[in-house]
Amino acid sequence: MADHSSQAQTFAGQVRAIPGGEHLEMCYSCGTCVSKCMIQQKVEPEYNPRRLLHMVMMDMREEAFKSPTTWLCSACDLCYPACPQEIHISGVIGAVKQLAVEAGYESPLDAVSVEETLCSGCGICVMTCPYEAPHLVEKEVDGVMDRLSEVDANACMGCGICVAACPMGAISRPGVSNAEVKAQISVPKSNGAPRMVAFVCDWSLRADADVALLESYPENVRVIHIPCTGRIDPEMALLALHSEIDGVLICGCAPGECHYKRGTVVSSCKIGLLNRVLEQMHVGDGRVRFVQIGTQDRGRIRREVDSMLDHLAAWKEAE
Amino acid sequence: MAKAKPKLAFYWAASCGGCEITITELGMQLIATGEKVDIVFWPCLMDFKYSDVEALEDGEIDVCFFNGAIRSSENEHVAHLLRQKSKVLVSFGACSHTGGIPGLANFYDAESILERVYDTAPSVDDSRGTRPTPSVEMPEGTIEIPTFYDQVLTLDQTVDVDYFMPGCPPVADQVWNVFQTILKGGLPERRATIGADAKTNCDVCPREKGEGGFRVKEWKRPHEVELDPDVCFLAQGVICCGPATRAGCGLPCISGNMPCRGCYGPPDGVVDQGAKLFSAIGALIDTDEPEAVQQIMDTVVDPAGLSYRFGLADSLLSELKYGKNSEEGEG
Numbered sequence: 001m002a003d004h005s006s007q008a009q010t011f012a013g014q015v016r017a018i019p020g021g022e023h024l025e026m027c028y029s030c031g032t033c034v035s036k037c038m039i040q041q042k043v044e045p046e047y048n049p050r051r052l053l054h055m056v057m058m059d060m061r062e063e064a065f066k067s068p069t070t071w072l073c074s075a076c077d078l079c080y081p082a083c084p085q086e087i088h089i090s091g092v093i094g095a096v097k098q099l100a101v102e103a104g105y106e107s108p109l110d111a112v113s114v115e116e117t118l119c120s121g122c123g124i125c126v127m128t129c130p131y132e133a134p135h136l137v138e139k140e141v142d143g144v145m146d147r148l149s150e151v152d153a154n155a156c157m158g159c160g161i162c163v164a165a166c167p168m169g170a171i172s173r174p175g176v177s178n179a180e181v182k183a184q185i186s187v188p189k190s191n192g193a194p195r196m197v198a199f200v201c202d203w204s205l206r207a208d209a210d211v212a213l214l215e216s217y218p219e220n221v222r223v224i225h226i227p228c229t230g231r232i233d234p235e236m237a238l239l240a241l242h243s244e245i246d247g248v249l250i251c252g253c254a255p256g257e258c259h260y261k262r263g264t265v266v267s268s269c270k271i272g273l274l275n276r277v278l279e280q281m282h283v284g285d286g287r288v289r290f291v292q293i294g295t296q297d298r299g300r301i302r303r304e305v306d307s308m309l310d311h312l313a314a315w316k317e318a319e
Numbered sequence: 320m321a322k323a324k325p326k327l328a329f330y331w332a333a334s335c336g337g338c339e340i341t342i343t344e345l346g347m348q349l350i351a352t353g354e355k356v357d358i359v360f361w362p363c364l365m366d367f368k369y370s371d372v373e374a375l376e377d378g379e380i381d382v383c384f385f386n387g388a389i390r391s392s393e394n395e396h397v398a399h400l401l402r403q404k405s406k407v408l409v410s411f412g413a414c415s416h417t418g419g420i421p422g423l424a425n426f427y428d429a430e431s432i433l434e435r436v437y438d439t440a441p442s443v444d445d446s447r448g449t450r451p452t453p454s455v456e457m458p459e460g461t462i463e464i465p466t467f468y469d470q471v472l473t474l475d476q477t478v479d480v481d482y483f484m485p486g487c488p489p490v491a492d493q494v495w496n497v498f499q500t501i502l503k504g505g506l507p508e509r510r511a512t513i514g515a516d517a518k519t520n521c522d523v524c525p526r527e528k529g530e531g532g533f534r535v536k537e538w539k540r541p542h543e544v545e546l547d548p549d550v551c552f553l554a555q556g557v558i559c560c561g562p563a564t565r566a567g568c569g570l571p572c573i574s575g576n577m578p579c580r581g582c583y584g585p586p587d588g589v590v591d592q593g594a595k596l597f598s599a600i601g602a603l604i605d606t607d608e609p610e611a612v613q614q615i616m617d618t619v620v621d622p623a624g625l626s627y628r629f630g631l632a633d634s635l636l637s638e639l640k641y642g643k644n645s646e647e648g649e650g
Contacts, residue, residue, distance in 0.1 A: 120521045127602070165602030167598070234598050235590060238594055239590070242639060242643075269604045269615065273619060277597065280426060283640050
C-alpha cells in the first residue's frame with residue numbers, strides 16, 4: 001500500500017497524499033460548499049463538507065470516518081464552482097473515504113447487488129457506472145468458471161444507473177428494483193382526464209414547495225420517485241404506455257447538475273432513442289417527455305406537469 | 320408390441336425457408352432420425368395436403384415444428400389446424416417466435432406495403448393497377464386467395480404454444496439436440512425456451528473488453544470500420560445486439576467478425592428486447608456535454624430497425640400500435 005497509510009503521517013498528510021486530497025489546506029471554512037449541497041438540504045442536516053475538512057486538519061480520524069459527509073458525497077460537484085478557493089471538495093472527501101475504507105469502515109448506503117445466475121458478464125454496468133463500483137471478475141458459480149459483474153459496495157452510491165442499463169435485469173437495489181418500480185406504474189381509469197406517470201428524480205426539485213406540489217396532484221397523475229433519471233429504463237416508459245397510460249414525464253437534473261454525474265446524460269440519450277423508435281413506429285406523438293430542471297428552476301415542475309397534461313389532453317382529443 | 324413411432328409435422332408460414340434448410344443441414348443424422356419417426360406433414364419436402372392434416376385425429380401429431388410468422392389468413396388457419404392436431408406445438412425459429420424479419424412489416428400498414436410492391440417500386444410497370452384480390456368471381460366460380468393482414472403476428476399471439484425454439488434459423492446443432500430430447504423424452508416444463516441457453520451472448524463471447532473499460536463517442540456501422548476480430552464490438556463503437564440476445568447459437572456471426580443481430584430473441588425475464596438493447600447503448604454514452612448527447616445519439620442509424628430487427632412483432636412497440644394481442648390474436 002502507498003505510504004499514506006503509515007501511522008507516522010498525520011491524517012491531513014495522508015489525505016493530501018491521495019490524488020484529489022491535495023487541496024485540503026486551502027479551505028478557510030467559509031461554508032459556501034454547505035450552502036450549495038443538496039445532501040445537506042434534503043437528506044442529512046449533519047452533512048457538512050466544511051466541518052469534515054476541518055476534522056481532517058485537526059487529526060480527528062475516527063470522527064471523520066464515521067461522519068455521513070464522508071459517505072454521502074456523490075461528487076455532483078455543485079459546490080466546486082462555488083468554492084472561492086477553488087477546492088475540488090469531492091476529491092478531498094473521496095480521499096477521506098478511501099482511507100476510511102482502508103481502515104475497515106463500510107458505506108451506510110444501500111448498494112446495488114448482482115444476481116449471479118442472471119449476469120452474463122457483458123460489462124455494460126462497468127462502463128456506465130459513474131463511480132467505478134462494478135468490475136468484471138472471473139468467479140466459480142456451481143462449479144463452473146464464469147465472468148461476472150461484482151460490485152464494490154463502498155464505491156456504490158446507489159443511483160441505479162446500472163440497474164437500468166443491465167440488459168438482463170440482473171442488478172437491483174432495495175427500493176428501486178425493476179419489480180418495485182414496475183409495480184408503481186399504474187394509474188386508475190379516469191373520466192376523460194389524461195392519465196400520466198411522472199418519474200421524478202428526488203434530487204431535481206430544490207424547493208420544498210415543488211416537492212409538496214407532487215403530493216397534491218389528483219390520481220390521474222402518478223408520481224414515482226426515483227433516485228436518478230439514469231434509473232429509467234425505456235422499457236418502463238413502454239410498459240406505462242402499454243398499460244394505456246397516456247403519457248410519461250421524466251424529470252431530472254439539468255446537465256452538469258446531475259447528482260450522480262452521468263444520470264441526466266445517460267437518460268437523455270436513452271429517452272431520445274426511445275422517442276426516435278416511437279416515431280419510427282408512428283406511435284410517438286410526444287407522449288414521452290424528458291425535462292431537465294436546473295437548480296434555479298423553482299416552480300418549474302408545476303409548469304412542466306401542466307404542459308404535459310395539456311399536450312396529452314390535445315392528443316386524446318385528436319385520437 | 321413395438322412402440323409406435325412418434326409422429327412429427329413441420330410447417331412454414333411467413334418465412335424464408337431458412338428454417339427448413341437448417342433441418343436439412345443435419346444430413347445423415349436427419350435420415351437416421353427419419354427412421355425413428357413418422358413425418359405426417361412437411362410441405363417443403365414431402366407431398367401432403369391440408370386435407371391430410373384435417374383427416375388426422377385431434378392431438379394425433381406428437382410434435383409439430385411451426386416456423387414462420389402469421390401474416391395471412393392462410394397462415395392463421397393452418398396455425399389453428401396444427402394446434403388442434405398436435406400434442407406439442409413448437410414455435411420454431413425467429414419468425415414464429417418473435418416475428419422475425421417479416422415482423423418488420425409492422426412499421427407499415429398493409430395498404431402502404433401493397434402500394435409499394437404493386438405500384439411505386441421502381442421495377443414495377445403495371446398500368447392495370449393489379450393488386451392481390453382475396454376473392455374474384457370467374458365464370459367457373461369464385462376464386463379465393465388468402466387475405467393479407469395489416470399486422471404480422473407471432474405464433475404465440477395466434478394460438479397457444481408449448482415450446483419456443485429461437486433463431487434465424489435455429490442452428491443445426493440445437494435442432495439435433497432438441498430432436499434427441501424429444502426422442503428420449505425429457506422436454507422441460509411447458510412454455511420453456513428450448514434449444515438455447517438462459518443467459519445472453521456476452522456470457523459465451525470470447526472477445527476482449529479491454530482493461531480500463533470503454534464508453535462511446537460515435538456509433539458506426541460495421542462496414543464503416545475495419546473490425547478487430549478479438550475486441551468487443553461495442554468497444555469498437557459498433558452496435559452489437561449480443562448483450563440483449565439469448566445465447567445458444569454458438570456465435571456464428573460474431574465468429575465471422577460481424578456483430579450479433581439479435582435473432583435468438585430476449586433472455587428470460589426481458590419483456591422488450593429492443594428497449595433493453597437501446598437502454599444499454601444509451602448507458603455507454605461518453606460525454607458530459609448536453610449538446611454532444613444529441614450528436615452521439617444521431618450516430619445510431621435506424622434505432623428501431625436495429626433494436627427490433629427480429630423482435631418487432633413480439634414487442635411492446637407493436638402492441639402499442641395495434642393494440643394488445645391477447646385481445647387480437649385469437650381474432
